[in-house]
Amino acid sequence: MKITKLPMSRWLDYKNLYMESIANSPQAFLWTKEEIGSKEDSEWQGRIKNMFFAITGDEKLVGMAGFYCEEKKKLAHIANIVRVYVSPECRGKGIGKQLLLTVIEDIKSKPEIKKLQLGVIATQNAAYNLYKSVGFKKIGEQKMAISVDDEFYDKYLLEMILNED
Ligand SMILES: CC(C)(COP(=O)(O)OP(=O)(O)OC[C@H]1O[C@@H](n2cnc3c(N)ncnc32)[C@H](O)[C@@H]1OP(=O)(O)O)[C@@H](O)C(=O)NCCC(=O)NCCS
Numbered sequence: 001m002k003i004t005k006l007p008m009s010r011w012l013d014y015k016n017l018y019m020e021s022i023a024n025s026p027q028a029f030l031w032t033k034e035e036i037g038s039k040e041d042s043e044w045q046g047r048i049k050n051m052f053f054a055i056t057g058d059e060k061l062v063g064m065a066g067f068y069c070e071e072k073k074k075l076a077h078i079a080n081i082v083r084v085y086v087s088p089e090c091r092g093k094g095i096g097k098q099l100l101l102t103v104i105e106d107i108k109s110k111p112e113i114k115k116l117q118l119g120v121i122a123t124q125n126a127a128y129n130l131y132k133s134v135g136f137k138k139i140g141e142q143k144m145a146i147s148v149d150d151e152f153y154d155k156y157l158l159e160m161i162l163n164e165d
Helices: 008-024 033-037 041-050 095-108 125-133
Strands: 002-004 051-055 061-068 078-086 115-121 137-148 151-161
Touching: 002 095, 008 033, 008 041, 008 051, 008 061, 008 078, 041 051, 041 061, 051 095, 061 095, 078 095, 095 125, 115 125, 115 137, 125 151
Parallel strands: 078 115
Antiparallel strands: 002 051, 051 061, 061 078, 115 151, 137 151
């Protein structure tokens, strides 16, 4: 298993893994299958540069994690952690943690970024524990943050300040 970035040419593999992630954990990710269908190829090609992937020996993608920064100058010191996912058959082996730590190391190489933030739906216990295990702190909670199939889910807000001490 290796953790690596992918060239833009592999954008379809990235899109397929995202499709898998929303099929398996619809409440954990924001886009719906229909919304994904309407995205331009350039959307995936643009976002893949800030994504890391877990890849098996036979080149199958089984996990991902990434980040994005807002274009607004006043928010340029914040990285948003997104799309953290490991395929069900590969969970519990430390892949999620390895992916997240790799993303954090990558962000730390960008001196302009001072803070990481993310939202995790309250039902996603494994993800919440994973984030806490690498140093994220819960700073708040949003009620009814998303709605999936007429059910509402709360969201925990987490953040990590870099170079705090
Ligand atoms: C969250 C997720 C990526 C974890 O991937 P993983 O490879 O299984 O995680 P790891 O094996 O690296 O575990 C890392 C830590 O996560 C936590 N964790 C993992 N699985 C857990 C579980 N089933 N229950 C509780 N905590 C769990 C633990 O703190 C664990 O650390 P430990 O092994 O030292 O106790 C995976 O479960 C997943 O894809 N979930 C669905 C998608 C999702 O919720 N994404 C988050 C969107 S915000």
